[in-house]
Every structure is written in C-alpha cells, then in structure tokens.
Amino acid sequence: MISAYFNGKFVDANDPVIPIDERGHQFGDGVYEVIRIYNGKPFMLEEHVDRLYQSAYAIKLQIDPDCGALKNTMLELIRESGLINLDLYVQVTRGMASRNHLFPDCPVSVSMTVKPFRTIKIGEKGAGVTFLPDERWQNCFIKSLNLLPNILAKQSAYEKGFLEAVLVRDGKVTEGTSSNVYIVKNSSIITTPLSKHILSGITRMAVKGIAIENGIPFIEKQFTPDEMIQADEIFITSTTMEIMPIVRVEDHEINGGEVGTITRTLQEQFKERIFHSIPV
Structure with a gap:
C-alpha cells in the first residue's frame, strides 16, 4: 500500500527516504498540517492549505506559490492509499544541506504520510x-x-x-x-x-x-x-x-x-x- 510521499515519489511509509542532513530532522526547521479525510473527501482542505502557507511565510520558508500542485499531490496520495477515512500529514522543511544554522540555498522538502484515523x-x-x-x-x-x-x-x-x-x-x-x-x-x-x-x-x-x-x-x-x-x-x-x-x-x-x-x-x-x- 502506498502510504507516503517524499519530494516527487510515492513510497511506503516504512521506506528509508529522509537523508540525515534533512533540516526537519536536524533543526525542526519546517512546518506541517494534519488534514482529516472523511469518505474520501478532505475536510476544510482550503483552510488547512492556507494555514500551511501562512506558517511557512512566518518562518521565511519559500513554498511553491502554486498551491494547486500541492493539493493535487495530496489528492493523489489519498487515492493511492486505498483508504477512505484517514489522516493526511503534510510536512514542508527548508530542505537538505550540511548542518548550518543559516538558511541554505537548496530546494525545500515536501513529505506526506497517510494513516487510517480512529474515532475517539x-x-x-x-x-x-x-x-x-x-x-x-x-x-x-x-x-x-x-x-x-x-x-x-x-x-x-x-x-x-x-x-x-x-x-x-x-x-x-x-x-x-x-x-x-x-x-x-x-x-x-x-x-x-x-x-x-x-x-x-x-x-x-x-x-x-x-x-x-x-x-x-x-x-x-x-x-x-x-x-x-x-x-x-x-x-x-x-x-x-x-x-x-x-x-x-x-x-x-x-x-x-x-x-x-x-x-x-x-x-x-x-x-x-x-x-x-x-x-x-
């Protein structure tokens, strides 16, 4: 089952795909969102994506301004997962570079994972x-x-x-x-x-x-x-x-x-x- 996405590839969530120099791993240098999907439909998707961009802007993280592409990737991962009731986690970090506190000149990293949600x-x-x-x-x-x-x-x-x-x-x-x-x-x-x-x-x-x-x-x-x-x-x-x-x-x-x-x-x-x- 496809349950994750990392920088252009759909993968299994258990696959080792995050490099050791990923700034999310090294510094927590990134932002995230959690979106719930009910019966295959993301709930309040636009509001979640807007907040993701607002968080990124607040830490000077340059996300692709075409949020439509990001949303399409989310929807594709949802379809690939085969699940209809699930939680989608989206993380955007400042990318992969040698450890240094200053912002690196490198592409941002985008990762996503999905899992079935449980009613509490x-x-x-x-x-x-x-x-x-x-x-x-x-x-x-x-x-x-x-x-x-x-x-x-x-x-x-x-x-x-x-x-x-x-x-x-x-x-x-x-x-x-x-x-x-x-x-x-x-x-x-x-x-x-x-x-x-x-x-x-x-x-x-x-x-x-x-x-x-x-x-x-x-x-x-x-x-x-x-x-x-x-x-x-x-x-x-x-x-x-x-x-x-x-x-x-x-x-x-x-x-x-x-x-x-x-x-x-x-x-x-x-x-x-x-x-x-x-x-x-």
Whole structure:
C-alpha cells in the first residue's frame, strides 16, 4: 500500500527516504498540517492549505506559490492509499544541506504520510484535563515542527490520567497541547482570542460558524483557570479529536460529569458538516 510521499515519489511509509542532513530532522526547521479525510473527501482542505502557507511565510520558508500542485499531490496520495477515512500529514522543511544554522540555498522538502484515523470513543462521554504552565515559545500561531514542550506537557497529563493539558500563561488559559479550549457560561461559548500565543484551529473555525448559525454567542476573550473550573460546560477541539467534551478539570467535576447541551449540539452539527460537505 502506498502510504507516503517524499519530494516527487510515492513510497511506503516504512521506506528509508529522509537523508540525515534533512533540516526537519536536524533543526525542526519546517512546518506541517494534519488534514482529516472523511469518505474520501478532505475536510476544510482550503483552510488547512492556507494555514500551511501562512506558517511557512512566518518562518521565511519559500513554498511553491502554486498551491494547486500541492493539493493535487495530496489528492493523489489519498487515492493511492486505498483508504477512505484517514489522516493526511503534510510536512514542508527548508530542505537538505550540511548542518548550518543559516538558511541554505537548496530546494525545500515536501513529505506526506497517510494513516487510517480512529474515532475517539471517549468523545461520547467526555474526558478530563489538567492545568500546566505554558512554557512554549512566543509564536505558537505557527504550526511548526518544534513540538517538544507540547509533547512533554501531553505526556505529563497522560501520566496523571488526563487526556489533555490545558496551558496557562500569565494567569490566563491559552490552549491545549494539541487543541483549542472553550468554556460555556450562561449559554455563550467563550474561547481565547487569536494571537501569537495560540494556533488558529481549523475545527475552531467550524465551531464558530456552527455557533453563529445556531444563534449561540461566540465570545473571544481570555479566561482564567478558576473561570474554567466554574464553567457550565467545557470542550476542546482539534482535527483529530474533533469536538471533545471535558467533564473533569483536575479534581473538579463539570456539569455533574455529563456532556452539556451546547457541546452535544456542536458535535451533532459538526457531523452534519462532515457528511454533507457544508462549507464553513
């Protein structure tokens, strides 16, 4: 089965194809995207590609301006994989050159991998999260390959029995290690405003659109861990988790440990968008 692509060739993901001097490997010098494909159709493909280009621009990485060619390669890999429900990972790095901190004069590298996605069953009943300090760099709006602080925080949460770590900077919630965070209070959805400190989530865009369509106030403002604990409902979102209800924050139960009405509405409407290709 074809499950990967590297610089013009479709290969098996287990084939050794990345040179040791690849700058993604040496420095994490690159950006990436994760796109979910439902029934053979990439969900919100244009938004993902736009964000990939925005991340590349932010680190002065020159991607081919013809995004149509990149999208065609994605679609070809999806077809070659033989899968219909899958996650597509796209990485673009500054290329292959002898190790040197300065930008090399060489072509960028583009790699992609695909794998079947799994539905996270815990999304039906909700999960738990913990708080950790946000120790990442200042430019978290870039979807870069440098994820070590995220990995360490996610692992710490896992070891404590939680699905996710909610990160806190200067006394305010920013986001999760791999998710955007929302609270529901007085029938309004509240989430951290977009800034350099959080990623502009693609699923976040979908949630905002659903909220507006359903007359649910969508408020972008900062909130504290205490405000989160006192919320009527909590949920987090990402491409791979979709809309995940949170029913426990550390040792605090949220909404009696039950998934809230607004969160359920968002989940149902999100599934409608998936299966009926409703544009955002």
